[in-house]
Amino acid sequence: MADQQLFLGIDCGTQGTKAIILDAVSGAVIGQGAAAHTMISGANGRREQDPAQWLDAFASATRHALLAAGVDGQSILGIGVSGQQHGLVLLDDQGQVLRPAKLWCDTETSAENDRLLERLGGEKGSLERLGVVIAPGYTVSKLLWTKEQHPAVFARIARILLPHDYLNFWLTGRSCSEYGDASGTGYFNVRTRQWDLQLLRDIDPSGRLQAALPELIDAHAAVGTILPAIAGRLGINPQALVSSGGGDNMMGAIGTGNIRPGAITMSLGSSGTVYAYADQPIVSPDAGVATFCSSSGGWLPLICTMNLTNATGVFRELFELDIDRFNALAAQAPIGAEGVCVLPFFNGERVPALPHATGSVRGLTMTNLTQANLCRAVVEGTTFGLRFGVDLLRQNGLQSRSICLIGGGSKSTVWRQVVADIMNTAVVCTEQSEAAALGAAIQAAWCKSRESGREESLADLCERCVTLDPASETLPIAQNVVASQQAYERYQQHVATL
Numbered sequence: 135m136a137d138q139q140l141f142l143g144i145d146c147g148t149q150g151t152k153a154i155i156l157d158a159v160s161g162a163v164i165g166q167g168a169a170a171h172t173m174i175s176g177a178n179g180r181r182e183q184d185p186a187q188w189l190d191a192f193a194s195a196t197r198h199a200l201l202a203a204g205v206d207g208q209s210i211l212g213i214g215v216s217g218q219q220h221g222l223v224l225l226d227d228q229g230q231v232l233r234p235a236k237l238w239c240d241t242e243t244s245a246e247n248d249r250l251l252e253r254l255g256g257e258k259g260s261l262e263r264l265g266v267v268i269a270p271g272y273t274v275s276k277l278l279w280t281k282e283q284h285p286a287v288f289a290r291i292a293r294i295l296l297p298h299d300y301l302n303f304w305l306t307g308r309s310c311s312e313y314g315d316a317s318g319t320g321y322f323n324v325r326t327r328q329w330d331l332q333l334l335r336d337i338d339p340s341g342r343l344q345a346a347l348p349e350l351i352d353a354h355a356a357v358g359t360i361l362p363a364i365a366g367r368l369g370i371n372p373q374a375l376v377s378s379g380g381g382d383n384m385m386g387a388i389g390t391g392n393i394r395p396g397a398i399t400m401s402l403g404s405s406g407t408v409y410a411y412a413d414q415p416i417v418s419p420d421a422g423v424a425t426f427c428s429s430s431g432g433w434l435p436l437i438c439t440m441n442l443t444n445a446t447g448v449f450r451e452l453f454e455l456d457i458d459r460f461n462a463l464a465a466q467a468p469i470g471a472e473g474v475c476v477l478p479f480f481n482g483e484r485v486p487a488l489p490h491a492t493g494s495v496r497g498l499t500m501t502n503l504t505q506a507n508l509c510r511a512v513v514e515g516t517t518f519g520l521r522f523g524v525d526l527l528r529q530n531g532l533q534s535r536s537i538c539l540i541g542g543g544s545k546s547t548v549w550r551q552v553v554a555d556i557m558n559t560a561v562v563c564t565e566q567s568e569a570a571a572l573g574a575a576i577q578a579a580w581c582k583s584r585e586s587g588r589e590e591s592l593a594d595l596c597e598r599c600v601t602l603d604p605a606s607e608t609l610p611i612a613q614n615v616v617a618s619q620q621a622y623e624r625y626q627q628h629v630a631t632l
Contacts, residue, residue: 137159138157138159138160138209139157139158139159139211139579139582140155140156140157140158140164140203140205140209140210140211141155141156141158141210141211141212141213141214141575141576141578141579141582142154142155142156142196142199142210142212142213142214142370142374142575142578143155143156143213143214143216143385143568143571143572143573143574143575143576143578144192144195144196144213144214144215144216144301144571144574145216145217145382145385145568145570145571145574146188146191146192146215146216146217146218146297146298146301147171147218147382147403147404147570148171148173148183148218148237148238148239148404148405149170149171149404150168150169150170150171150191150195151168151169151171151188151191151192151194151195152166152167152168152195152568152570152571153166153167153168153192153195153196153198153199153571154166154167154199154566154568154571154572154575155199155200155202155203155205155210155575156572156575156576156579156599158575158576158579158595158598158599160598161598161599161601163566163572163575164202164203164204164205165199165200165201165202165203165204165205166198166199166202166568167194167195167196167197167198167199167200167201167202168195168198169190169191169192169194169195169198170191171183171187171188171191172187173237174234176242178242179240179241179242179244179481179482180236180240180242181236181237181239181240181241181242181481182234182235182236182237182240183221183234183235183237184231184234184235185223185231185234185235185297185300186231188297188300188301189301189304192301192368193367193368196368196369196370197368197369200369207368207369207370207371208370208371209371210370210371210374211371211374211375211578211579211582212374212375212376212377212578212579212581212582213305213360213370213374213375213376213377213578214376214377214379214385214573214574214575214576214577214578214581215298215301215302215305215376215377215379215574216298216379216380216381216382216384216385216386216570216571216573216574217296217297217298217299217300217301217315217379217380217381217382218237218238218297218381218382219238219296219297219315219318219381219382219383220237220238220271220272220273220296220318220319221235221236221237221238221273221296221297222235222236222273222276222277222280222294222296223235223294223295223296223297223299223300224280224287224291224293224294224295225291225292225293225295225300225303226290226291226292227290227292229293229303229307231300232287232290232291233280233284233287235297235300236276236279237271238271238318238405239271239404239405239440239444239481240270240271240276241270241271241481241482241489241490242279243270243275243276243278243279244270244275244482244489244490246275246276246278246279246282247268247269247270247272247274247275247489249278250268250274250275250278250320250337251267251268253336254268254333257421260421261417261419261421263323263330264320264321264322264323264324264330265323265324265325265415265417265425266317266318266320266324266417266424266425266426267421267424268320269484269487269489270482270484270489271438271440271484272318272319272320273294273296273318273319273320273321274319274320274321274333274337275320277294277321277334277337277338277343278337281337281338288338288342289342291342291343291346292345292346293309293346293348294343294346294347294348295309295311295348296311296315296316296318296319296381298315298379298380298381299311299315299348301379302357302376302378302379303348304364305357305360305361305364305376306357306358306359306360306361306376307358307361308357308358309348309349310348310349310350310351310357310378311347311348311349311350311351312350312351312352312353312355312378312379312380312429313327313350313352313353313427313429314353314380314381314383314384314426314427314428314429314434315379315380315381315384315429316329316350316427317381317424317426317427318381318424318426320333321333321334324415324417324425324426324427324433325415325417327350327427328350329344329347329350331344334347351378352378352431353378353380353384353428353429353430353431353577354378354431354577354580354581354584354592355377355378355581356375356376356377356378356581356582356585357376357377357378357379358375358376359372359373359374359375359376360372360373360374360376375578375581375582375585376578377574377577377578377580377581377582378429378577378581379429379574379577380429380573380574380577381426381429382401382403382570383401383407383409383426383434383436383438383570384426384427384428384429384430384434384573385429385569385570385571385573385574385577386399386401386407386409386540386569386570386573387399387409387411387428387429387430387434387573388429388430388572388573388574388576388577388592388596389540389564389566389568389569389570389571389572389573389574389576389600390538390540390564390569390573390600391538391596391597391600392409392410392411392538393411393428393430393432393592393593393596394411394413394593395410395411395412395413396410396411396533396534396535397410397411397534397536397538398410398524398527398532398534398536398537398538398559399537399538399540399569400520400524400537400538400539400540400553400561401539401540401541401569402442402443402539402540402541402542402543402544402549402553403442403443403540403541403542403543404442404443404444405438405439405440405441405442405444406438406439406441406442406516406519406520406523407436407437407438407439408436408437408520408523408524408527409426409434409435409436409437410434410435410527410532410534411428411430411432411433411434412425412432412433412434412435413432413433414433415427415433416433416435416530416531418435418526418529418530420526420529420530421487422437422484422485422486422487422522422523422526423435423436423437423523423526423527423530424436424437424438429573429577430577430592431592435527435530435532437485437520437523437524437526437527438484438485438523439483439484439485439516439519439520439523440479440481440482440483440484441478441479441480441481441483441493441516441519442516442519442541442543443541443542443543444480444481445476445478445480445493445512445515445516446460446509446512446513446516446543448480448493448512449508449509449512453505453508453509455509457546460509461546461547461548461549463505463506463509463510464506464509464510464513464548464549464552465510465548466506466510467504467506467507467509467510467511468510468617469510469514469555469614469617469618469621470514470617470618470620470621470624471502471506471507471508471510471511471514471621472501472502472507473497473499473502473624474495474496474497474498474502474503474507474508474510474511475495475496475497475511475514475515475621475624475625475628476493476494476495476496476508476511476512476514476515476516477491477493477494477495477496477515477625477628477629477632478493478512478515478516478519479491479492479493479494480492480493483519485519485522485523485526486519486522486629488629488632491632495508495511496628497624497628513548513549513552514552514556514618514621514625515625517549517552517553517556518556518621518622518625518626520553520556520557521556521557521622522626524557534559535559535560536559536560536561536562537553537557537559537560537561537562538561538562538563538564538602539553539561539562539563539606540563540564540567540569540570541567541569542567544563544567544606545563545567547608550563550606550608551608551611551614552618553608554608554609554610554611555610555611555614555615555617555618556618556622557610558610558615558618558619559610560607560608560609560610561606561607561608562602562603562604562606562607562608563602563603563606564600564601564602564603565601565602565603566600566601572599572600575599576592576595576596576599576600577592579595579599580592580595583595
């Protein structure tokens with residue numbers, strides 16, 4: 135057995151690209167790198183990115199990770215890519231990007247989504263037909279929007295790809311998609327794991343969209359080997375195998391070992407997500423629960439909030455606070471922030487379903503308007519949105535003894551305690567906070583082992599490569615749970631007035 139088997143895991147997110155080098159033999163992450171992206175924002179809810187930035191960031195983050203690991207890129211056996219979900223990347227017949235990618239947090243297409251939802255027979259019709267309720271962030275409304283707002287661009291569409299599909303296409307020249315990420319397009323049936331071709335024909339009777347769809351592949355399948363020119367640009371072994379990859383939530387599930395029933399993963403990133411593994415596509419009657427496919431062969435009932443560290447970031451910028459000072463202020467204020475309640479719906483909101491909402495601060499008096507209370511209230515407000523989602527999942531039969539926390543917010547001891555108290559559940563972090571990049575690398579190792587005929591189970595790989603950080607374990611405190619529940623009920627009353 136080789137003393138090392140090295141895999142590159144990439145996570146292309148909203149704020150930047152992260153790269154890790156995983157040794158699948160020891161299970162250790164031996165190097166990491168990162169590079170930032172910028173956003174194109176418009177007052178109408180436009181949130182877009184130039185995919186060329188992703189390619190530059192991919193190369194830069196990879197170089198940094200290889201350097202940090204002190205290894206030669208020629209020793210990389212495989213690459214797995216995790217990507218932000220729902221984004222729309224349109225290519226022409228030369229494989230060139232036609233316009234900036236519309237992202238998951240773009241709400242400019244809300245009107246188009248409403249019309250499509252009506253055509254599907256509302257939430258009930260959408261659930262019956264697709265197994266999910268299409269939301270403004272999903273890909274399908276972005277297609278209708280492009281047709282209506284940019285007909286010249288629409289006429290040149292040759293490929294429709296999600297962000298991670300586009301990166302795989304860049305790496306290999308092959309256009310394909312895997313079930314997990316495809317689940318968030320709005321034109322994929324999560325029960326049958328097939329594209330809903332009729333839905334695309336309804337948008338465009340010419341058949342152009344149908345012809346532009348990527349081929350669907352299994353989570354354990356390889357997309358192919360890396361193109362020689364790209365291998366050269368990245369300084370990677372040209373024989374490296376590119377795995378199916380997946381959406382960031384699906385890869386985060388693998389990177390936290392959430393591949394069998396009983397675990398909950400909660401991600402405190404730009405957006406907040408909560409998800410759990412299921413071996414059957416039991417579709418919740420509640421529109422807020424998306425029963426996506428997992429990238430490990432099952433399903434991943436999931437809720438997503440549009441506002442998390444992007445909301446706390448707005449307050450940090452307003453007060454010119456670094457993370458440590460922000461956390462210290464949030465810790466100073468009492469639970470419930472003396473009645474100050476932040477409804478952090480700066481990007482509109484998916485759970486609770488308020489796509490047109492804006493952010494607001496409620497409950498201010500002459501005495502409670504302090505920096506500490508505002509910092510505390512925005513941490514609580516974003517976490518209450520996740521509590522709303524956890525309750526929905528629990529109504530759906532989900533049970534769990536603890537919550538595995540990932541994402542930038544999970545590094546804050548204050549936030550971990552807030553989550554434990556509001557959820558009344560123990561929380562713990564993984565040693566490797568870049569769970570999506572780790573999941574992508576683990577999936578690449580799984581894929582490579584299948585290709586070489588000595589299949590190692592995904593469970594064995596997760597067992598070896600995913601470790602919990604015992605120092606991060608945070609238990610709910612009884613009196614905090616009571617106070618947090620009171621604050622949560624106050625939040626629910628404020629939301630009800632919207």
